Structures are given as C-alpha cells and as structure tokens.
Amino acid sequence: MTNPAIVAQELTYSYGDLVAVDHISFEVEAGEILGLLGPNGAGKSTTVKMLSGQLKPKGGKATVLGVDIGRFPKKVQAQAGICFEITNLYEEMNALENLKLFARLFDVKNFNAEALLERVGLGGRGKDLVSTFSKGMKQRLMVARALINKPKILFLDEPTNGLDPVSAESIRNVILEERNRGATIFLTTHDMMEADKLSHRVAFINQGRIAALDTPYALKQEYGKRALVAQVVGKDGRLEEREIALDNSDTAGKVSDIFANEKVVTVHSEEATLEDIFIRITGRGLA
Amino acid sequence: MNIRMIFALVRKDISLYFKNKFFGLGTILALAAYLGIFFLMPKTVNEKISLGFYAPSFPDTVWDQYNSEEVTLLHYSSLEALKQAVTDDKASVGFVFPDDFLQKMYSGEQTNAQIYIKSDLPDEYRQAYTLVLEEITQQLAGHSLNITTNEVVIGTDMAGMQIPPRNRMLPNLAILILMVETMGLAALISSEVESGTLRALLVTRLRPAGLFISKGITGVVMAFTQVLLLLVITGGLQQKPGLIMTALLLGSILITGISFLVASLARDVMSVIAWGMIAMIVLAIPSFNVMLPGLTTDWIKIIPSYYLIDVLNKVFNYGMGWQTATTNLLVLLGLSILFFIGGMVAIRRKI
Numbered sequence: 001m002t003n004p005a006i007v008a009q010e011l012t013y014s015y016g017d018l019v020a021v022d023h024i025s026f027e028v029e030a031g032e033i034l035g036l037l038g039p040n041g042a043g044k045s046t047t048v049k050m051l052s053g054q055l056k057p058k059g060g061k062a063t064v065l066g067v068d069i070g071r072f073p074k075k076v077q078a079q080a081g082i083c084f085e086i087t088n089l090y091e092e093m094n095a096l097e098n099l100k101l102f103a104r105l106f107d108v109k110n111f112n113a114e115a116l117l118e119r120v121g122l123g124g125r126g127k128d129l130v131s132t133f134s135k136g137m138k139q140r141l142m143v144a145r146a147l148i149n150k151p152k153i154l155f156l157d158e159p160t161n162g163l164d165p166v167s168a169e170s171i172r173n174v175i176l177e178e179r180n181r182g183a184t185i186f187l188t189t190h191d192m193m194e195a196d197k198l199s200h201r202v203a204f205i206n207q208g209r210i211a212a213l214d215t216p217y218a219l220k221q222e223y224g225k226r227a228l229v230a231q232v233v234g235k236d237g238r239l240e241e242r243e244i245a246l247d248n249s250d251t252a253g254k255v256s257d258i259f260a261n262e263k264v265v266t267v268h269s270e271e272a273t274l275e276d277i278f279i280r281i282t283g284r285g286l287a
Numbered sequence: 288m289n290i291r292m293i294f295a296l297v298r299k300d301i302s303l304y305f306k307n308k309f310f311g312l313g314t315i316l317a318l319a320a321y322l323g324i325f326f327l328m329p330k331t332v333n334e335k336i337s338l339g340f341y342a343p344s345f346p347d348t349v350w351d352q353y354n355s356e357e358v359t360l361l362h363y364s365s366l367e368a369l370k371q372a373v374t375d376d377k378a379s380v381g382f383v384f385p386d387d388f389l390q391k392m393y394s395g396e397q398t399n400a401q402i403y404i405k406s407d408l409p410d411e412y413r414q415a416y417t418l419v420l421e422e423i424t425q426q427l428a429g430h431s432l433n434i435t436t437n438e439v440v441i442g443t444d445m446a447g448m449q450i451p452p453r454n455r456m457l458p459n460l461a462i463l464i465l466m467v468e469t470m471g472l473a474a475l476i477s478s479e480v481e482s483g484t485l486r487a488l489l490v491t492r493l494r495p496a497g498l499f500i501s502k503g504i505t506g507v508v509m510a511f512t513q514v515l516l517l518l519v520i521t522g523g524l525q526q527k528p529g530l531i532m533t534a535l536l537l538g539s540i541l542i543t544g545i546s547f548l549v550a551s552l553a554r555d556v557m558s559v560i561a562w563g564m565i566a567m568i569v570l571a572i573p574s575f576n577v578m579l580p581g582l583t584t585d586w587i588k589i590i591p592s593y594y595l596i597d598v599l600n601k602v603f604n605y606g607m608g609w610q611t612a613t614t615n616l617l618v619l620l621g622l623s624i625l626f627f628i629g630g631m632v633a634i635r636r637k638i
Contacts, residue, residue, distance in 0.1 A: 052490060074494060082490045088483030090299070092306045097299075104295035105491035145487070 005030040005065055005153055005184035006051060012059030013046050020046040022208035023060065030152075033175070033185040035199030037192070037278065043208040044188040045085055045157055051186060052082050052155045065152055076153075078106070081146030085157040085188075087138045089130045095141055096126040099148060106149040119177075120144040121170045136167025143171055153184045160194060172198060192274040202274065206282040216274060223280055224272035228255065232262040239265060292493050296501035297508065300475060304509065310471040317467055318513055321460045325453050325521050332449035337361055338419070339378030339403075341369040344386050353423065373403050380404055380416045382423075392428050400424065450604045457523050458599035459574040461514045461535065462592060465542045466570050468510040469549060470563035476502060476550035476634065477559045485638050499547075499631045506543030511535060527602050530609055534602070534616060538595040540623040545570070545591075547630025551637050573597070591626065594619040 006028035013021045021043040028034045038044050049055040051062055053073025062069045064076045090098050096113045103111035117126050120140040130138060143159060156175065160168035175198055179185060189195050195202050196216045203213040212219060226246040234240040242262070244254045246269075258264060272280075305311035337359045353360050361378050363369040372378040381403035391398035402420060404413055425432070479485045488498060514535050518524045524531060545566055553559040573593040577600045587593050594615045601607035 054486065054490060074492065077490050078492045080490070082487075084483060084487065086483055088487045090303065090484055091482070092303055093299070101295055101299055102487075102491060105292050105488060105493045107289065107291070107492055 003030045004028060005032070006034075006062065006186065008047075008051070008060070008062045010060035011047070011050060011057050011062050013043075013050055013055060014058055019208050021050065024205070024208070024210045025060075026203060026210060026213055028184060028186060029200075030184050031179070031182050032200045033179055033187060033198055035195035035202040036186065036188045036205055037190060037195050037202055037274065038188075038205035039190060042205045044190075044205055046208075047205070048082075048155050048157045048186065048188055052080060053077050054082075078149070079152045081149065081151035081154045081183075083142050083146040083154070083156045083159050085161070087135075087142060089138060089141060089145070091131040092129065094127050094129050095122060095133075095144075098130060098141065099145060102145050103148050108149055111148065116144045116147060117141075119147075120174060121167075134167075136163045136170075139163055140167060140170060143174055147174070147178070150181075151183060153186065154178055156185060156187045158189055159187070160189070160191060168194075192278075196274055204278050204281060206278075211281045212277070219274065219277050220272050223277040225270050227270040228267060229270045230258050230262075230267045231265040232258065233265060243270070289492070289497065293497055293501045293504065296488070296493075296498070297504050300502065300505040301509065304471060304475055304505075307474070310474060314467070314471065314509075314513065318464070318517065321464065321517055322520055325456060325460060325517075328451075328453035328456055330451045330453050332451050334449055335359055337378045338416075339363055339369050339372050339381040340384070341366050341381065342384035342388065344389055345384065370403055373405060376405075379412075380408075382420055389427070392424065454604055455578055455600075457518075457521060457603055458577055458596055459571075460517060460521075461523070461599055462538075462571065462574055462596055464514045464517060465510045465535075465538055465595075466567045466592075468506065468513065468539075469542050469546045469566055469570075470559060472502070472506040472509065472543060472546035473549035473553065473563055474556050474559045475505075476547065477553045478556060480550065480634075480637055481555055489638065495635055499634070502547070503540070503543050503627060506546055507536070507539040510539040510542055514539075523603060526606060527608065530602055530607075530612060531599065534595055534598040534612070534619065537616065537619045537623045538592075541591055541595065541619065541626050544623065544626030544628070544630040547634050548626070551630065551633035591619075591622045594622065 004027040006026075008027070009025050010023045011021055011025070012019070012023050024043075024047065026034075036044050036047060046055065050057050051064055051069060053064075053069050053076055056070050065079055067075045069076050090101070093101070095117055099113040099116060100111065103113065114123070114126055117123055120143055122137060122140055122144070125133070125137070130141065133141065139159065143156070146154060146156070154175075159171050159175070163171070172194065175185060175187070179198075185198075187195070187198060199216065201213060201215050202219065204211040214222070228244045228246060228251075230242045230244070231239050232242055242258055244251060244258070248254075305314075335357060339361045341363045361372065363372060363381075366383060369378070369381040369383065373381045383401040383403065385399065388398050388400065400420060402413075402416055404416065476485075485498070489495060515524075515532070518531065518535075549559060549562045549566055552562050569590060570592040573587050573590055573596040576587060577596060598607070598612050598615045598619070602612065
C-alpha cells in the first residue's frame with residue numbers, strides 16, 4: 001500500500017483469559033472503506049476500540065494516520081470520528097445541544113449544527129429532546145456526532161444495526177458521501193449486504209483472527225461456484241433447476257442444449273454471497 | 288488544558304443535574320427545608336433553673352433569699368400541684384418538706400425531705416439536686432459551710448452566652464448540604480458511565496484530566512454555592528467569612544472526591560443511593576459531637592469530615608481564628624487532595 005491510514009501489526013487484546021483479538025495484521029488505504037465482518041463476539045468492537053484509542057493494545061502495534069495509537073491516542077482522536085455500537089447520547093439534551101457540546105470538545109470553530117442535522121435527515125428536529133427520538137433517529141444523530149470534526153478517519157461500529165430500512169439507507173448515503181470526501185472508513189457490521197455495497201474490501205474476523213481479507217468481488221471469485229443456474233419447466237409442469245459449471249469444456253454445448261430442448265424461465269449466474277463465503281471459511285454463520 | 292472545553296462540560300453537567308427531577312427539585316427543597324429547620328429551632332438558651340417547693344410550714348419569706356437571675360424558686364400550695372409542675376417541666380425538680388420539718392430540724396431530730404424528679408432525668412442531675420437540697424437545709428439550720436468559692440474560666444467564658452440550638456445545628460446543616468451533594472454528583476457520574484456518554488467524551492480532544500477537573504468544578508460549584516447560600520441567609524458568615532469559606536471550599540473538594548468514589552462503586556442510581564447513604568452516615572458522625580459534646584472520643588478523628596465540622600463549629604460558636612484552625616485546615620487540605628485523586632483513579636478504571 002502506498003498511503004495506509006491504518007496499519008495494524010499483530011494487534012492483540014484479551015479480557016482476562018479470554019483472547020478477544022488474536023494477533024491480527026492488516027492495512028487500510030487512505031480513502032478506503034474496509035468492512036470488518038464477523039459474528040457477535042468475534043472481536044470487531046474490540047478491534048475498533050483499539051484502533052480508536054479507547055483500549056490500549058495488549059500486544060502488537062497499530063498506527064492510525066501515521067500515529068502510534070497506543071502511545072498518542074489523542075492525536076488520532078482529534079482527527080477521527082467514532083460512532084459507537086451502543087447509543088450514548090445525552091438523552092435529556094436536545095440534538096443541537098448534543099452536537100454543540102461535542103463541537104466544543106473538538107474545538108471546532110463556526111460549527112453549523114443545523115446543517116449537519118439536515119445532512120443526516122434530522123432537519124427541524126434540533127430542538128427536540130433526544131429521549132423523544134426513535135432508534136433510527138438516535139443512530140443518525142450518533143453518525144452526525146461522528147462527523148462534527150470533518151474526520152480524516154471514521155470508525156463506525158455497527159452503524160445500521162437494528163434500524164428500519166429508511167434510517168439504514170440514510171446512514172449508508174452519509175457513509176458514501178464521506179468516502180467521496182476522502183475519509184477513510186473502518187466499518188464493522190454483520191450485515192453482509194451492507195458490507196458488500198459499501199466496502200472496497202472486507203475482512204472476515206472470527207474468534208479474534210482475520211480469516212480472509214480482500215475485495216468482495218475477489219472473495220466471490222475465489223470462493224464462489226462459477227456456475228449458471230437455469231430454471232426450466234419440467235415434464236410435469238413444475239419448475240426445475242439445471243446447473244451448468246462455467247469453466248468446463250462442454251459448457252457452451254450444455255447451454256445450447258437447454259435452450260434448444262427445454263422451456264427456460266430464468267437464467268442467472270450463481271454467485272456466492274459474503275455470508276456463504278464466511279460460512280465456508282470459518283464453518284460458522286454471522287448471526 | 289482547554290478552558291472552553293471545561294466550561295462547556297461544567298455548564299452541561301449543571302444543566303443535566305437540574306433536569307434530573309429527583310436531584311434538581313430535591314436540592315431546592317432540601318435547601319428550603321434546612322433553612323426552615325434553622326429558623327424554627329430556638330435562637331436562645333433557657334439558662335434558668337426553676338426549683339419547685341411544697342413546704343406548708345415554711346414562711347414565704349424563706350424563699351426570697353434564694354431567688355436570683357439564674358435560680359427561681361416556685362412555691363406550690365399542694366403536693367399534687369408540685370408533681371404536676373415537675374411533670375410539665377415548669378419546675379426542674381420538686382422538693383417536699385413535711386409539716387414538722389423545721390421543728391424537727393431545729394430540735395436536732397432526724398427528719399426527711401423528698402425530691403420529685405422526672406423519670407428521664409440523668410443521674411448526675413439527680414445527685415446535683417440532692418446536693419442543692421442539702422445545701423438549702425444546711426443554710427436554713429444555720430450550718431452554712433465556712434468557705435468561699437472562686438470560678439476560674441478556662442477559655443472563652445460562655446456564661447450568659449450559651450450556644451443556642453440553631454447555632455449548634457448550623458455547621459451540621461452545612462455538612463448535610465455537602466453530603467447530599469455527594470449523592471447528586473455521584474448519580475450524575477454514574478449515569479454517564481452507565482449510558483456510555485463518558486466514553487464518547489473521551490474520544491474527543493478532551494483528556495481524562497480535563498474531564499475530571501470539569502466534574503470536580505461541577506461538584507465544588509454545586510456544593511459550595513448551596514452551602515454559601517445557606518450561610519448568607521442564616522447569618523453564618525458574620526464571623527470570619529474568609530476562614531469559613533476556605534474550610535467549606537476544602538470540604539467541597541473532599542466531598543467531590545468522595546462522590547467520585549461512590550460513583551466508581553455504584554452500577555446505577557439505586558446503588559449510588561445505597562453507597563451514598565453509607566457515606567453520608569459515616570460522614571455525619573462528627574456532627575453528633577457538635578450537638579452532644581462529649582458523646583464521642585478521639586477515634587472520631589479518623590473520619591475525614593471531622594476536620595471540616597470541627598472548624599465550622601469552633602468558628603461559628605466559639606470564635607476560633609485562623610491560627611487555631613490551621614492544623615485542621617491542613618489536614619482537611621491533605622484529605623481533600625487524597626480523596627479527589629483517589630476518586631479520579633477509581634472512576635478512570637471504570638470507564
């Protein structure tokens with residue numbers, strides 16, 4: 001990599017005897033979105049906490065924006081935006097008060113809280129108490145809070161977990177806007193579709209270890225089946241599936257036969273989903 | 288250290304404190320209650336002793352020689368009236384002399400007098416009143432002891448200037464405000480730990496030291512302002528205001544440190560109240576010594592609040608000055624720093 005925003009080397013963390021993150025190493029290019037995928041308890045949040053300076057690594061080292069996060073967390077945090085997995089807003093304050101407080105703590109001058117609320121779809125709700133917000137609205141406010149300091153790097157820990165489709169889409173759009181602005185985004189999720197849509201690369205983490213790391217396309221290529229599936233009408237009138245491997249020497253003939261001899265309803269390539277790949281690699285699901 | 292950040296946090300904390308109905312309204316009501324208690328308590332001390340007598344054979348003029356500013360002799364016309372007067376606290380004690388008392392006494396015969404006392408009168412008082420009776424009968428018989436006595440007062444002579452109950456209570460009320468504040472601040476911090484907002488604050492430019500200084504300022508401002516208000520309204524700052532305010536400021540820092548410790552132990556508001564009550568009870572023990580001097584011994588000095596209560600009591604009620612208070616203030620300063628730092632470390636480990 002030419003310009004890595006994150007370099008993790010043998011990063012390790014344990015809670016007592018339980019090793020949560022086990023010697024993981026990876027790099028994230030500046031401006032890249034890396035999706036860290038894994039089931040609950042795989043070590044995603046612990047990794048985010050270490051990379052964002054909330055936890056000091058118990059082993060290994062990480063540099064974020066060229067700074068050793070273990071030694072100088074404040075230097076990184078000043079340039080980072082962090083959206084926590086669990087909502088931690090001041091519920092008895094309104095949305096504007098929440099944002100303005102954090103703007104002060106980031107020492108942001110001329111901060112336009114209303115514009116930021118507008119951006120996350122909370123325009124006009126600034127003076128409402130956060131306690132009156134829905135889960136989706138709170139999560140959008142959490143994302144807005146993470147953007148106050150126009151961060152060079154964003155750590156988003158399950159930003160759309162449990163949200164309605166509209167709120168989730170609103171947050172995804174903000175993530176894409178931030179990517180276009182040039183921010184590096186470290187996204188943890190167990191939503192495969194989301195990771196597939198947003199991430200330049202995805203890393204699978206399981207039991208504290210990185211099991212695979214590549215672009216979604218490359219992973220699908222490597223672990224997918226490469227086959228065509230044709231739905232045809234069978235002799236008894238019911239739909240049947242015909243699978244044709246793409247890389248065999250007789251593929252063209254088989255495709256031709258089906259179209260010539262059977263009534264084809266649909267044809268599609270069989271791509272593995274990220275979830276299929278995760279299961280194949282780790283032997284467990286993402287739930 | 289960025290002052291703007293700290294100011295923003297203090298403003299936020301005070302705003303959140305008063306948005307919490309339990310603590311916000313509770314603080315205002317408690318302050319009003321303390322003022323009410325102070326002004327309802329007696330502002331003077333009744334220094335007179337009333338001795339009741341039932342002695343049908345005695346001429347009334349006998350009593351005139353014993354009446355003075357401090358001692359009033361009340362002559363009752365029946366035994367029942369005397370007993371009722373003792374029961375109703377109109378007379379501290381009732382002396383009964385039989386009809387033939389004077390006759391027997393002058394003839395040198397053995398005679399008997401009775402003392403009526405209330406059931407809850409302490410034993411020392413009973414013995415003292417017996418001696419008073421014996422002294423009176425000796426004088427009536429013309430056998431006064433041939434001695435004179437001189438009073439030598441050590442320290443400030445408080446004769447005629449006894450400390451009224453409300454003044455004894457004032458240091459305790461001041462301490463009570465500080466102690467209630469312990470729970471308020473601890474609840475505020477605990478709820479921030481629980482909700483994760485402290486974690487959010489600490490991933491900004493704000494450093495942990497700045498966070499704790501802001502919490503400390505919030506605690507001190509809240510506690511100090513309330514107690515100052517109480518003292519201004521009750522006139523408690525009329526004597527040596529600088530000394531009192533210094534002691535209270537140190538006390539506020541001590542209390543803030545204790546709040547941090549309580550918050551570090553607690554998991555939610557209910558456990559803040561539980562731990563806070565334990566802290567309050569322990570810290571309140573030295574107050575009992577002010578209301579009932581002599582109740583406790585030197586072990587009380589291991590309780591940190593002793594050094595604050597002792598200074599306040601001696602300044603309010605005995606006119607103590609800077610020179611005498613220095614040792615207590617230094618100990619209080621040391622304890623305040625110790626508890627503040629200890630509290631910060633405990634909370635930091637919890638976040």
